[in-house]
Amino acid sequence: MRRIAALCAMAAGLLAASxxxxxxxxxxxxxVVGAKLYAMDGRGAVDNATIxxxxxxxxxxxxxxxxxxGARVIDAKGRIVTPGLMNAGxxxxxxxxxxxxxxxxxxxxxGPLGAAFDVEYALNPNSxxxxxxxADGLTRVGSYPGGSASAPFAGAAAALRLSEGAxxxxxxxxxxxxxxxxxxxxxxxxxxxAAWILLRNALTEARRFPRLSAHPGPRDQLLNHLDxxxxxxxxxxxxxxxxxxxxxxxxxxxIRLAEDYHVKVVxxxxxxxxxxxDLLASHRIPVVINPFDxxxxxxxxxxxxxxxxxxxxxxxxxxxxxxxxxxFNHNAGTGVREAAGLAVANGxxxxxxxxxxxxxxxxxxxxxxxxxALTAGKDADLVIWDGDPLEPSSAPxxxxxxxxxxxxxxxxxxxxxxxxxxxxxxxxxxGYR
Numbered sequence: 001m002r003r004i005a006a007l008c009a010m011a012a013g014l015l016a017a018s019x020x021x022x023x024x025x026x027x028x029x030x031x032v033v034g035a036k037l038y039a040m041d042g043r044g045a046v047d048n049a050t051i052x053x054x055x056x057x058x059x060x061x062x063x064x065x066x067x068x069x070g071a072r073v074i075d076a077k078g079r080i081v082t083p084g085l086m087n088a089g090x091x092x093x094x095x096x097x098x099x100x101x102x103x104x105x106x107x108x109x110x111g112p113l114g115a116a117f118d119v120e121y122a123l124n125p126n127s128x129x130x131x132x133x134x135a136d137g138l139t140r141v142g143s144y145p146g147g148s149a150s151a152p153f154a155g156a157a158a159a160l161r162l163s164e165g166a167x168x169x170x171x172x173x174x175x176x177x178x179x180x181x182x183x184x185x186x187x188x189x190x191x192x193x194a195a196w197i198l199l200r201n202a203l204t205e206a207r208r209f210p211r212l213s214a215h216p217g218p219r220d221q222l223l224n225h226l227d228x229x230x231x232x233x234x235x236x237x238x239x240x241x242x243x244x245x246x247x248x249x250x251x252x253x254x255i256r257l258a259e260d261y262h263v264k265v266v267x268x269x270x271x272x273x274x275x276x277x278d279l280l281a282s283h284r285i286p287v288v289i290n291p292f293d294x295x296x297x298x299x300x301x302x303x304x305x306x307x308x309x310x311x312x313x314x315x316x317x318x319x320x321x322x323x324x325x326x327x328f329n330h331n332a333g334t335g336v337r338e339a340a341g342l343a344v345a346n347g348x349x350x351x352x353x354x355x356x357x358x359x360x361x362x363x364x365x366x367x368x369x370x371x372x373a374l375t376a377g378k379d380a381d382l383v384i385w386d387g388d389p390l391e392p393s394s395a396p397x398x399x400x401x402x403x404x405x406x407x408x409x410x411x412x413x414x415x416x417x418x419x420x421x422x423x424x425x426x427x428x429x430x431g432y433r
Contacts, residue, residue: 029054030403031067032384035076039374040083040358044351051081053380056403061374074398076384082354083374084139084162084381084401085389087336088288088361089268089322092133092141093123093160093168095329107146107154114150115202116226119143120158120172125165128411129329134162135408136333137389137396139381140170142288142322142365144177144242144268150227151187152178152195153202157242159365161381163401174365175242175266176234180250181300196253198222203261206231240264240364246271247300255283266364268322271301274308277315286318286364291343309356310347319352320361334392341390353390379403 030053037049039061050065051058067073096103105122123143133141144157154177161170179187180195188194205221209228212221221228233239243254246269255276258265267273270287273280280287291309296302312319321343322328327335340353348356362372370379380403387394399406421428 026068026070027072028403029059029068029071030074030380030400030405031065031071032074032076032081032382032398033067034078035081035384036078037061037374038080038082038351038354040355041373041375047078049081051374051380051382053382053400053403056380058374058376058378058380060376074384079397080385080387080389081374082137082383082385082389083358083372084383084399085137085333085337085357086140086142086320086361086365086372087133087138087322087332087357088142088320088364089324090141090143090328090332091146092129092143092162092329092332093125093127093158094119094143094145096124096127096129108148111149112224112226113155114148114153114223114227115155115176115206115230116224117145117148117153117155118173118230119145119155120169123158123160123169125168129332130162130168131407131410132330132412133333134399134401134406135396135410136331137337137383137385137399138162138333139383139399139401140362140365140367140371141332142174142361144175147179147187152180152184152199153227154179154244156230156239159367161371161379161401162406163404164406170371171365171367173233173239174367175240176231177242177244177268180243180245180253181247181269181298183298183300184244192250196257200257200260202227202231203235203257203263207235207261234263235261237262237264240266240366242266242268244268245300246298246304248272248275248303250300251276251280255279255285258283258285270312271304271308273317274305274311275303277312277317280312281316284318286320286360287312288320288322288361288364290323291321291339291346292323306342306346307348309343309353313348313352318360318363319348319356320364321356337390337394338392341388341392344390350390357389 032051035049037046052060091106094106145155156173157175159171159174185192205223206228267287293304294306323335359372362368383396384398
């Protein structure tokens with residue numbers, strides 16, 4: 001009898017241990033259930049979807065999937081779930097306040113660097129603007145330089161992931177940026193023609209540079225060796241030329257440049273891109289536009305119109321969004337979402353606007369292999385929304401960056417908690433009266 005009792009006790013112990021093991025939470029696994037999912041993988045909306053996240057990656061996606069045992073379960077309750085959004089053109093991580101020089105690293109105005117200027121070394125993961133962008137649903141951005149000492153080059157841009165912590169650099173040297181137009185011409189002597197000549201000369205000299213390095217001869221180059229080396233990935237097709245320009249004539253020059261030098265070109269700005277939509281489509285040149293652009297702030301933008309995005313999309317151009325001004329950094333999330341909604345109001349299909357905030361900028365910035373859609377194997381960047389993500393009054397309730405929930409508390413929230421009256425009738429602190 002004693003032996004039978006001992007065996008029963010042992011069996012009970014094993015069952016208890018097994019049950020305990022089965023109930024042990026798995027901190028690396030999250031299951032978002034009950035979602036109205038836009039995975040951006042071509043399927044359209046999926047109701048009652050489950051997204052399983054494991055070790056920072058999407059492990060499984062589908063309607064009605066059971067959450068894995070031990071996973072942390074987040075009930076999305078029929079809410080819209082999208083990939084984390086991407087603003088295709090910002091200076092996040094580089095600028096805190098434009099007018100305060102020690103907080104602005106987006107440009108250089110003197111020194112030897114032109115194409116060789118590279119923003120990756122100045123990125124500030126502790127910028128107070130990054131939590132604001134995350135709280136508005138952004139998990140990736142393109143961040144590009146404003147200008148260099150050797151126009152028309154601005155320098156090398158980077159793709160950022162907006163994770164918490166120091167590791168925000170997703171892809172360094174993701175694009176070589178150029179500024180060309182009426183306002184930029186002063187940096188090249190006063191004519192945009194000079195800017196195009198200098199750009200073409202630089203590409204020609206950079207193409208010759210490897211041979212000159214092996215057999216140095218008399219120096220007749222305008223380009224220094226740092227800039228020439230920086231342009232090699234452009235000539236090899238590994239890095240696109242991001243040309244910030246607006247006027248139709250400059251867009252046509254950009255298309256000719258792509259043909260003549262066999263380089264990848266991306267247009268940033270493109271207020272008059274609709275005039276050459278078919279040409280851009282046939283040359284597979286994406287355009288990052290500002291959907292608010294409908295007023296001729298400069299003569300370069302005299303043809304700006306609100307249905308620019310819709311015309312480009314119908315022609316087959318890959319479109320993404322960026323909004324200059326205060327939205328460039330301080331309101332990079334709400335600004336670009338409102339811009340996308342405005343593009344929808346002017347003819348762009350809703351799902352195409354969401355593409356312009358996810359898969360399209362991912363392709364433009366060269367991070368589409370691991371970000372942009374909620375499919376197995378990609379980074380688990382996702383947002384649960386309390387409404388339409390293209391409506392600026394909507395907001396995220398949960399944001400995951402590479403599988404980790406991030407805080408939605410911003411510096412503005414902290415200041416409000418510290419200084420704002422708790423009740424409407426309470427007095428403001430003395431310094432605020």
